[in-house]
Amino acid sequence: MEYALSNKSLGKKNAFKFFLIAIFVGIALISIFLSCYNGTFKIPIWHMLSGNLSENEKYIFVNIRLLKALTAVVAGGGLALSGAIMQNVLKNPMASPFTLGISQAAAFGASFSIIFLNPESSSIYTGYLGAKYFSLTIISSFISALISSAFVFFVAYIKNGEPQTVILSGIACGAFFQSMTMFIQYFTDEIKASATLFWTFGDISKTSYSSLLAITFFFIPITAYFLFSALKLNALLWGREIAFSLGVKAKKMAIISIFLVSALSAAITSILGVIGFVGLIAPHLAKMTVGHDNRYFIPLSIVFGAIVLNFSDILSRVILAPAIVPVGIITSMWGVIVLIYLLIKKEQ
Amino acid sequence: MIKIKNLTFKYGKRKILDRIDCDFGNGVLTGIMGPNGSGKTTLVKNMAGILKPQEGVIEIKNKNLNNYALRDFSRISAYVPQKIFNLPSLTVYESVLFGRIPFMTYMEKDIDKKITSDLIREMGLSDISFKNINEISGGELQKTIIAQAISKEPEILFLDEPLNNLDIKNQHNIMKLLHEMTLKRKITIIAVLHDLNMALKFCDKIIFLKNGSICFSGKTNELNSSIINSVFSIECEILKKGEKAYALY
Numbered sequence A: 001m002e003y004a005l006s007n008k009s010l011g012k013k014n015a016f017k018f019f020l021i022a023i024f025v026g027i028a029l030i031s032i033f034l035s036c037y038n039g040t041f042k043i044p045i046w047h048m049l050s051g052n053l054s055e056n057e058k059y060i061f062v063n064i065r066l067l068k069a070l071t072a073v074v075a076g077g078g079l080a081l082s083g084a085i086m087q088n089v090l091k092n093p094m095a096s097p098f099t100l101g102i103s104q105a106a107a108f109g110a111s112f113s114i115i116f117l118n119p120e121s122s123s124i125y126t127g128y129l130g131a132k133y134f135s136l137t138i139i140s141s142f143i144s145a146l147i148s149s150a151f152v153f154f155v156a157y158i159k160n161g162e163p164q165t166v167i168l169s170g171i172a173c174g175a176f177f178q179s180m181t182m183f184i185q186y187f188t189d190e191i192k193a194s195a196t197l198f199w200t201f202g203d204i205s206k207t208s209y210s211s212l213l214a215i216t217f218f219f220i221p222i223t224a225y226f227l228f229s230a231l232k233l234n235a236l237l238w239g240r241e242i243a244f245s246l247g248v249k250a251k252k253m254a255i256i257s258i259f260l261v262s263a264l265s266a267a268i269t270s271i272l273g274v275i276g277f278v279g280l281i282a283p284h285l286a287k288m289t290v291g292h293d294n295r296y297f298i299p300l301s302i303v304f305g306a307i308v309l310n311f312s313d314i315l316s317r318v319i320l321a322p323a324i325v326p327v328g329i330i331t332s333m334w335g336v337i338v339l340i341y342l343l344i345k346k347e348q
Numbered sequence B: 001m002i003k004i005k006n007l008t009f010k011y012g013k014r015k016i017l018d019r020i021d022c023d024f025g026n027g028v029l030t031g032i033m034g035p036n037g038s039g040k041t042t043l044v045k046n047m048a049g050i051l052k053p054q055e056g057v058i059e060i061k062n063k064n065l066n067n068y069a070l071r072d073f074s075r076i077s078a079y080v081p082q083k084i085f086n087l088p089s090l091t092v093y094e095s096v097l098f099g100r101i102p103f104m105t106y107m108e109k110d111i112d113k114k115i116t117s118d119l120i121r122e123m124g125l126s127d128i129s130f131k132n133i134n135e136i137s138g139g140e141l142q143k144t145i146i147a148q149a150i151s152k153e154p155e156i157l158f159l160d161e162p163l164n165n166l167d168i169k170n171q172h173n174i175m176k177l178l179h180e181m182t183l184k185r186k187i188t189i190i191a192v193l194h195d196l197n198m199a200l201k202f203c204d205k206i207i208f209l210k211n212g213s214i215c216f217s218g219k220t221n222e223l224n225s226s227i228i229n230s231v232f233s234i235e236c237e238i239l240k241k242g243e244k245a246y247a248l249y
Helices: A007-037 A045-050 A055-089 A102-117 A131-158 A163-186 A190-200 A209-228 A230-236 A240-245 A250-272 A278-290 A294-318 A327-347 B040-047 B070-076 B092-103 B110-122 B138-150 B168-184 B196-202 B225-232
Strands: B002-011 B014-024 B029-033 B055-060 B077-080 B156-160 B188-192 B205-210 B213-219 B237-241 B244-248
Touching (some): A007 A045, A007 A055, A007 A278, A007 A294, A055 A209, A055 A250, A055 A294, A102 A131, A102 A163, A131 A163, A131 A250, A163 A190, A209 A230, A230 A250, A230 B092, A240 B070, A240 B077, A278 A294, A294 A327, B002 B040, B014 B040, B014 B055, B014 B213, B029 B040, B029 B196, B040 B055, B040 B156, B040 B188, B070 B077, B077 B138, B092 B110, B092 B138, B110 B138, B138 B156, B138 B168, B156 B168, B168 B188, B168 B196, B205 B225, B213 B225, B225 B237
Parallel strands (some): B029 B188, B029 B205
Antiparallel strands (some): B002 B014, B002 B055, B205 B213, B237 B244
């Protein structure tokens, strides 16, 4: 037992956790390569590695595959970070951008824009919007998601960041936006209604380099903040009173955290649509791998989020090739299976 | 170590503590007792800085509690709550280590690891040091939480009902440990207790609260049955056997 508690063995345990994170970073990088390779048109990996790409290959690689892979990494990482922080701060393993109503609010904003701010139904006939209206839809969706976040933030503020109240207000807020979406869908024409439905399918194909930049603009500083605040978040794991005794103001920390991850998930959802379960599954997998210590848990959640979304995106391209299934459908399908498996395993 | 002057605390319009005056000496184990709702937890939370009083002054080491920076205060005091909801998925070792957070910048240093390992051995938690805290017994968890509080080597330790859910042996062991800490480490310990016999056996001083006011504050051997009768409204007898005293009720 003396050995079990020696500094050497403790150092090894920490080193092992870093090693695990490094392994999964490697897997995330492999998933980027696989994502660039896979699709109806295959780009050989040695062409990518040597940079010896034909014109067609270069166009597809730069403008489609790499863009999608990088978006999946940043968006998956961002959704996982949001879920991890929400689960931490709200002390609820089911907390995610969906639980706090952010996804539903983003869907309402997009539906509102498609139905009321688009002058012609013909421009959205196929479900894809023109560039101008696509930007309008993103902005409208983001504003709506921020309104929802502000509401949850307000409740968190007046109720001192009380976890259960925050979650219940998030669920209520989500239900409200969902009913509002159905309300405006009911009174619009079929084309616009189907366009709103199409938007709710989370899809990485909606991305562009400017969208990727916008998500990264939120992702990097927010990730940096939480990585540096990992010890404070560790104090928060024990509840408000012990956190205070450890020198952390739990209310302030909870409110700042909810605000930041709400903004991050609002940015991702408003651009890509509703991508469920990544924010729920990735933190659970990370917790099973390295435990709850946020110094390891947060980075690994982000890496798992990137891996999960990237592989789901690859699957969405090959499962019914040449047709591409929206990635939100894939993540929800296998997300449910993994979640049930985890719950059963935990019970056992 | 701690001086309280004219402390009044209200939840809304309801007065919980009414003009409390008392002090707590250095290296003394004080038991705070009283009927349910008498304000014991509120008093301890005020002293630990978790609640802010509407009136009165709390001085810790001759300095007003309000004038402490949170980080500085967290380095000299520790608080153990009655109950922790939704335990995180951490090992006993990690749980104790995180008591060192006020001294850590990011990764733990050798001194943090040494203090944690020594404390785990001292508390008899070595065999379960790498077990998840969700898989250990109530007594082991309570010891882990107390070890976490002590790991920052505080000068003052506040405990709110530390004997909850423990069997007699574990209750005895924890009180013995607290008593030894006042002797060895000179820590000032203030614990909310319900077991009069444990308080009589291990505490140096007892404070009785009733309806938010202090009914008795003094050394354990100054306590008599009429004080207990008036606070709890029960028939009670104090039996003395040598230096030890027992309450029979």
